[in-house]
Amino acid sequence: MPPPGHHAGPDNAGGFCLINNAALAASVLREKVSKVAIIDVDLHHGNGTQDIFYTRGDIWTGSVHVDPTDFYPFFWGGADETGTGEGKGANVNLPLPLGSDGETYLDAVATLIEQLNHFQPEAVVVSLGLDIHKDDPLAGLSVETEEFVALGEQLSALSPPTVVIQEGGYPTEHLSANLTAFMRGYLRG
Numbered sequence: 001m002p003p004p005g006h007h008a009g010p011d012n013a014g015g016f017c018l019i020n021n022a023a024l025a026a027s028v029l030r031e032k033v034s035k036v037a038i039i040d041v042d043l044h045h046g047n048g049t050q051d052i053f054y055t056r057g058d059i060w061t062g063s064v065h066v067d068p069t070d071f072y073p074f075f076w077g078g079a080d081e082t083g084t085g086e087g088k089g090a091n092v093n094l095p096l097p098l099g100s101d102g103e104t105y106l107d108a109v110a111t112l113i114e115q116l117n118h119f120q121p122e123a124v125v126v127s128l129g130l131d132i133h134k135d136d137p138l139a140g141l142s143v144e145t146e147e148f149v150a151l152g153e154q155l156s157a158l159s160p161p162t163v164v165i166q167e168g169g170y171p172t173e174h175l176s177a178n179l180t181a182f183m184r185g186y187l188r189g
C-alpha cells in the first residue's frame, strides 16, 4: 500500500504525504482529456490537491472532510475556498462537524458528486480515505463498516472513467473489512 498523497502540495510534503498520487494521476489523465475531476472523500481536507490546482479551471477539486477549524490540516478546507483566477468555482469544500455519523457524511458525498457532475469531467480520480471509520485512531467521523458499501455504490455511479486511489486509513481491526465493504459496493454499483 503506498502512503497517502493528498496533503503534499506543489513544493511541500505534509501529513504523512510525500508525493500527491491523486494529483499525478489527474495530470496524466489531463493529457488525454480536457477536463478532470478529483473527488476527495478522506477524513481530512485534501489541502495539497487543492493547492496544486487552485488556479486552474480544467481540473476540478472537491473534498468532504471534518471541519479543519480544530482538526488537521487546520489552515485549509473551509467552504469559502472556491479557487482563484481561472480556477474560480472549480474547488468545492464541504466541511462536516467533528464526529458526524455516516448518514451525514454520505449526504455530503452525494452533494459533492452533484457538483462534480455539473463540471462534466471526462475522467475522475477518487481520493479514498478509510480513516472515516468510527474506530480509526484519528477519530474524526463515525462511519460504520456497512456504510462503506453505500460509499462504494455512490462513487461507482460516476459515469466518466474513474481511478480510485487510497489516501488515509490507519490500523484498526476493521481496516480490511472497510476496504472490502467499499469494493463490494463499488463493484455492485
Ligand SMILES: [Zn+2]
Pocket (backbone or CB within 6 Å): 042, 043, 044, 129, 131, 167, 168, 169
Ligand atoms: Zn486522512
